[in-house]
Amino acid sequence: MDAHEKKTLEALARAAESIGVPASVAPAAIEARLQTLETEEATARVLRPKRRRWVPALAAAACLALVAGLGVMAVAAGGVTTPSLSSLTTVADPAEDSGAEEDDGPLDASVVRAVPVAGSYEELYQRLQGAGERPQGDELSITEALEAGDAAAADASSSAQVSSAFSTTNVRTAGVDEADVVKTDGSRLYALQDNGNRIVIVETRDGAMELVGSMKPEDGTWCELFLEGERLYAIAETYPEVDNLPGVPMVVNPRTVVTTYDVSDPSSPQVVAAMQQEGYYHSARLTGGFLYLFTGFMADPAVSAEQTEGYVPSVNGETLAHGDIYLPNETTSPDCLVISAVDTKDPSVTTDQKAVLCNVDDVYVGSQSIYVYGPQELEDDEVVTTVEDDAGEETGGAAADGADGNQNSSTGDDADNMADDYVVAPSSQASSYKSDQTVICKLAYQEGSIEAVGETIVTGVIDDSFSIDEYEGTTRVLTTLYQKGEFLPVSNRVSVLDEQLQLIGEVKDLAPGERIYAARLMGDVGFFVTYRDVDPLFTVDFSDPRHPRIAGQLKVPGFSEYLHPFGEGRLLGIGMTTEPGSSVTTGFKLSMFDTSDPANVREVASYALEGTFWGAVLSDYRAAFVDAERGLVGFSIEGSDDCYLLFSYSDKRGFREELAERQARWGYQSARGVRIGEIFYVVAEDQATSYHLKGYREIESVAL
Amino acid sequence: MNARQFAERYGLIHRDLYRFALSIMGDAVEAEDVLGEAVLAAWEKRAQLRREEAFKSWLFQITANACRRRLRQAQRTQPAEDATFERPEDGTLDAAEALAVREAFAQLCEEDRLIVGLAVFGGYRSREIGALLTMNPSTVRSRRKRALERMAAFLGGAN
Numbered sequence: 001m002d003a004h005e006k007k008t009l010e011a012l013a014r015a016a017e018s019i020g021v022p023a024s025v026a027p028a029a030i031e032a033r034l035q036t037l038e039t040e041e042a043t044a045r046v047l048r049p050k051r052r053r054w055v056p057a058l059a060a061a062a063c064l065a066l067v068a069g070l071g072v073m074a075v076a077a078g079g080v081t082t083p084s085l086s087s088l089t090t091v092a093d094p095a096e097d098s099g100a101e102e103d104d105g106p107l108d109a110s111v112v113r114a115v116p117v118a119g120s121y122e123e124l125y126q127r128l129q130g131a132g133e134r135p136q137g138d139e140l141s142i143t144e145a146l147e148a149g150d151a152a153a154a155d156a157s158s159s160a161q162v163s164s165a166f167s168t169t170n171v172r173t174a175g176v177d178e179a180d181v182v183k184t185d186g187s188r189l190y191a192l193q194d195n196g197n198r199i200v201i202v203e204t205r206d207g208a209m210e211l212v213g214s215m216k217p218e219d220g221t222w223c224e225l226f227l228e229g230e231r232l233y234a235i236a237e238t239y240p241e242v243d244n245l246p247g248v249p250m251v252v253n254p255r256t257v258v259t260t261y262d263v264s265d266p267s268s269p270q271v272v273a274a275m276q277q278e279g280y281y282h283s284a285r286l287t288g289g290f291l292y293l294f295t296g297f298m299a300d301p302a303v304s305a306e307q308t309e310g311y312v313p314s315v316n317g318e319t320l321a322h323g324d325i326y327l328p329n330e331t332t333s334p335d336c337l338v339i340s341a342v343d344t345k346d347p348s349v350t351t352d353q354k355a356v357l358c359n360v361d362d363v364y365v366g367s368q369s370i371y372v373y374g375p376q377e378l379e380d381d382e383v384v385t386t387v388e389d390d391a392g393e394e395t396g397g398a399a400a401d402g403a404d405g406n407q408n409s410s411t412g413d414d415a416d417n418m419a420d421d422y423v424v425a426p427s428s429q430a431s432s433y434k435s436d437q438t439v440i441c442k443l444a445y446q447e448g449s450i451e452a453v454g455e456t457i458v459t460g461v462i463d464d465s466f467s468i469d470e471y472e473g474t475t476r477v478l479t480t481l482y483q484k485g486e487f488l489p490v491s492n493r494v495s496v497l498d499e500q501l502q503l504i505g506e507v508k509d510l511a512p513g514e515r516i517y518a519a520r521l522m523g524d525v526g527f528f529v530t531y532r533d534v535d536p537l538f539t540v541d542f543s544d545p546r547h548p549r550i551a552g553q554l555k556v557p558g559f560s561e562y563l564h565p566f567g568e569g570r571l572l573g574i575g576m577t578t579e580p581g582s583s584v585t586t587g588f589k590l591s592m593f594d595t596s597d598p599a600n601v602r603e604v605a606s607y608a609l610e611g612t613f614w615g616a617v618l619s620d621y622r623a624a625f626v627d628a629e630r631g632l633v634g635f636s637i638e639g640s641d642d643c644y645l646l647f648s649y650s651d652k653r654g655f656r657e658e659l660a661e662r663q664a665r666w667g668y669q670s671a672r673g674v675r676i677g678e679i680f681y682v683v684a685e686d687q688a689t690s691y692h693l694k695g696y697r698e699i700e701s702v703a704l
Numbered sequence: 705m706n707a708r709q710f711a712e713r714y715g716l717i718h719r720d721l722y723r724f725a726l727s728i729m730g731d732a733v734e735a736e737d738v739l740g741e742a743v744l745a746a747w748e749k750r751a752q753l754r755r756e757e758a759f760k761s762w763l764f765q766i767t768a769n770a771c772r773r774r775l776r777q778a779q780r781t782q783p784a785e786d787a788t789f790e791r792p793e794d795g796t797l798d799a800a801e802a803l804a805v806r807e808a809f810a811q812l813c814e815e816d817r818l819i820v821g822l823a824v825f826g827g828y829r830s831r832e833i834g835a836l837l838t839m840n841p842s843t844v845r846s847r848r849k850r851a852l853e854r855m856a857a858f859l860g861g862a863n
Contacts, residue, residue, distance in 0.1 A: 001829075005852040011859070012809060012824045015802035016723045022736045025743070027718055031711030034747055038707045195813070239772075239838075253838055280840050298838055302752045335835075359831075362842065611860075614853035619846040638850055640857035666854055668813060 115452035118322040125305040167675040177286040179224035182672035195668045196221030201266040207679045207690035207699030213266040230264040237281045251300035256281040260347040273348035278313045290448045291342040299334045313338045315353040326356045328455040333359040341448040351448035366470035376437040434484035456501040469521035480515040489515035505546040520563035531559035539598040552599040558589045567628040569596030588612045607655035616670030625673035634673035644671045644682045658696045713759045724825035728771040742767040765836045808855040816851040
C-alpha cells in the first residue's frame with residue numbers, strides 16, 4: 001500500500017467519523033435482544049435455527065434469514081503442529097528423506113524434501129486443526145498476477161506475444177497460453193462485458209466491427225476465457241446461495257466452472273461441455289492440448305472430521321482423494337490451491353487433479369513445471385537469517401534525504417561481484433533477525449498429468465512470478481528480505497536452485513534497504529529493479545548457474561514495475577516516476593534501456609505521465625500490449641478517467657503518445673489493445689474502437 | 705459466550721460495523737436491517753466461533769456476506785444514487801471534504817466497496833479480506849489499489 005492509498009483510506013475514515021449508530025443496533029439494544037433470545041432458548045431448548053427476521057423495535061421474532069456464506073476466521077487455538085513424517089504416506093519421489101522437521105544447516109539455505117501427501121482425510125483434518133492464522137503479508141508480498149516469460153527462448157529478441165497476423169495475450173511463458181478478458185483469433189474479438197455478465201463476439205474486417213453473438217453464464221459471472229480454433233473455453237465463478245440449512249458449513253467456497261463452446265457459428269454459440277471445481281478462480285493455462293485450472297479453496301476448520309466437504313475440495317462434484325492432496329512440510333495453511341487438468345478433446349472431465357495445502361501468493365507456470373509459492377509462517381523461536389553484517393537501515397524508513405545508508409566498503413566474497421556498492425560490509429556487530437520466508441512447491445505437469453516433485457523454502461519474499469524462472473533445469477529465484485513484521489526491506493538476494501530445488505548458487509545482500517519491483521530473466525542474462533529512492537536496474541549473469549553474479553547496475557530516477565524485452569538489445573520498463581530522492585510516486589513512466597552490453601546498461605529514452613497513478617499493467621502483465629517489431633506499447637491507465645494509451649517507440653524519436661482513448665466511465669475490468677493485421681482495436685467497457693496503425697486514425701467505434 | 709459477553713464484544717466494534725454496512729448498502733435503513741440480521745445470525749452460530757479474539761473478523765465476515773446477499777437479491781449492482789452517507793450538517797470545509805469522499809466512494813462498484821470498506825472500517829489487509837470474502841487475495845490487492853487510486857483522482861479533480 002502506498003502513500004496515495006493510505007491517504008484515501010484515512011480520508012474515508014474521517015468522512016465516516018461523524019456517523020452515529022441507530023438505536024436499534026446500539027450495544028444496549030443488541031444486548032437486550034440477545035438476552036431475550038437466550039431466555040427463550042433456555043426455555044424452549046430448540047436448537048435448530050429458526051427463520052427470524054430482524055425487526056427493529058419489535059419484540060416478536062418472525063423469521064431470520066440466515067445469511068449466505070457465514071464464515072469463521074477462527075481456527076483452533078494452539079500453536080503450529082507439523083505432523084511427524086512417519087505418519088505420512090509419501091507418494092512423490094522419496095528421493096529426499098528429511099526426517100527432521102528443522103532444517104539441517106543454515107536456515108537460509110533452501111531445503112529440499114519430497115512433498116508428502118495426506119495419508120487419510122483424518123490426517124488432513126488434523127493438519128487443519130493445527131493451522132495457524134492466515135499470514136497477513138500485504139505490503140510484504142507484492143505478488144500480483146501471473147506472468148509469462150520464455151524460460152527456454154533466452155534471447156531478448158523474443159517476441160512471444162506477436163504472431164504475424166494478429167497479437168496474442170501477453171503471457172509469462174511462451175507456449176503456455178493464459179486466460180484473459182479479451183481474445184482474438186485474427187478475425188473475431190471475444191470480450192468480457194457487463195461485469196462478467198456477458199461474453200460478446202465481434203466480427204471484424206479491416207476495422208469495421210459487428211457484434212454477432214454473446215453468451216451468458218449459466219451461473220455466476222464470467223472471469224476470463226481461452227480461445228483455440230473454434231472452441232471457446234469460458235471460465236465463470238459462482239457463489240452458491242446458502243440458505244438456512246442445518247449443519248451448513250461456515251465457510252462457503254465459490255465454484256469455478258469452465259464451459260466449452262463451439263463458436264463456429266458465432267451468432268449461435270453451442271455449449272459442448274462443462275466442468276467445475278471448488279474454490280475461487282485463480283487462473284488458468286492452456287498448453288499442449290490441455291487446460292489447467294487453478295482455484296483457491298478455503299477450508300473450514302469449524303466442521304467435524306466427518307464433514308469432508310467442508311475441508312476437502314471437490315472437482316467435478318467429486319471430493320479429491322486424500323492421496324491427491326499435497327501437504328508440504330513447511331505450510332500451516334487452511335487454504336489450498338486446487339489444480340486440475342482438462343483434455344481439450346474431452347473438456348467435461350479432468351485427467352488429473354491435485355491440491356496443495358499452501359498460503360498461495362501466486363503460481364508461476366514454466367514450460368515444464370508449475371511453481372506454487374507463498375509465505376511461510378515461522379515459529380517464534382526460529383531464527384531464520386543470520387547476517388554477518390549490519391544490513392538494516394535502522395534509521396527507520398526510506399532515507400528520503402541525506403545520506404543513503406549503504407556502507408560502501410568492498411569485500412564481496414566473490415571477487416567477480418561488481419555490485420560492491422550493494423554488498424553490505426561486515427561490521428563488528430553480528431545481527432540476526434527473523435526474516436520472512438517463502439515456501440515453493442514444484443509440480444511437474446505434462447499431457448494432463450500433475451505431480452509434485454519437490455518443495456523448498458527460500459529466504460525472503462518473491463515479488464511476482466517474473467522473479468521466479470525455470471531455465472535449463474535450474475530455477476532462479478529473486479527475493480527481497482524483510483525483517484519479520486516490518487515493512488521496510490533489508491536486502492535482496494538471487495538464488496539458483498537445481499532440478500531438485502537444491503540451492504546451488506546465490507548472491508546475497510544486494511541493494512540494502514530496497515525491494516524488488518520488477519524482474520525479467522532471459523536465459524543466461526537477467527535484469528531486475530530494486531528501489532528506495534533511486535532505481536538500480538541490475539544485470540545478473542547466470543551463465544554459470546553455480547556462480548550467479550551481478551554484472552552491472554544502472555541508477556535512474558523512478559522505478560519500473562514491469563520489464564519487457566523490446567527487440568535486439570532493448571528492454572522496455574513500465575513503472576512510476578517519483579519525487580527526487582524519495583519513494584513518493586508522482587506519475588507513470590516509460591523507459592527504454594539499451595541492454596546490448598549487459599554490463600553497461602543505459603537508459604536511452606523515457607517518458608513521464610505525471611499525475612497518473614494507476615493502471616492495470618502495474619499488477620497484471622496481460623494488460624500490456626507490447627509489439628517490439630512495430631515499436632508499439634499500449635496499456636490503459638485508470639485515474640479520474642480511464643484512458644487507453646498507445647505509444648510508439650523508435651531509437652530516433654523515443655516514445656510518442658499516438659493514441660489516448662478516454663473511456664466514458666470507470667470500467668469493471670481494464671481495457672485491452674489487440675492488433676489484427678494493421679488495425680488496432682481497443683476493447684474497453686461497453687465499446688470497442690478500431691484504429692489504423694498507420695496514422696492512428698479512428699475507423700469505427702461500436703457499442704458492446 | 706453468553707448474551708452479555710457477545711454484546712460487550714459487539715460494543716467494541718459496532719460503530720465500525722455499522723459504518724461498514726452503511727458504506728456497502730448505501731442506505732441507512734437497509735444498513736440497520738442488514739446489521740441486525742448479521743448480529744442475529746452470528747448469535748445463532750456463536751458455538752462455531754472457536755476463538756474469541758476472532759470475534760471481530762467473524763462478525764465482519766457475516767456482515768459482509770449479509771450485505772452481499774441483500775444486494776444480490778435486490779439485483780443492485782450499481783451504487784445507490786443518493787449519497788452513501790448522511791449529509792453533513794454544517795457547511796465547514798471538513799464537511800465538504802467528507803461529502804466529496806463519500807461521493808467518490810459511491811462511484812465504486814459493489815465488490816470494490818466491500819474491499820475498501822473492509823480495509824477502512826475493519827482495518828484488514830488484502831489476505832484477510834480475501835479470506836473474509838473468499839476472493840483471490842491478489843485480486844483484492846489490485847482492486848483495492850485501483851479503487852483507492854480512482855477515488856484519489858476523483859477527489860483531486862474535484863478540488
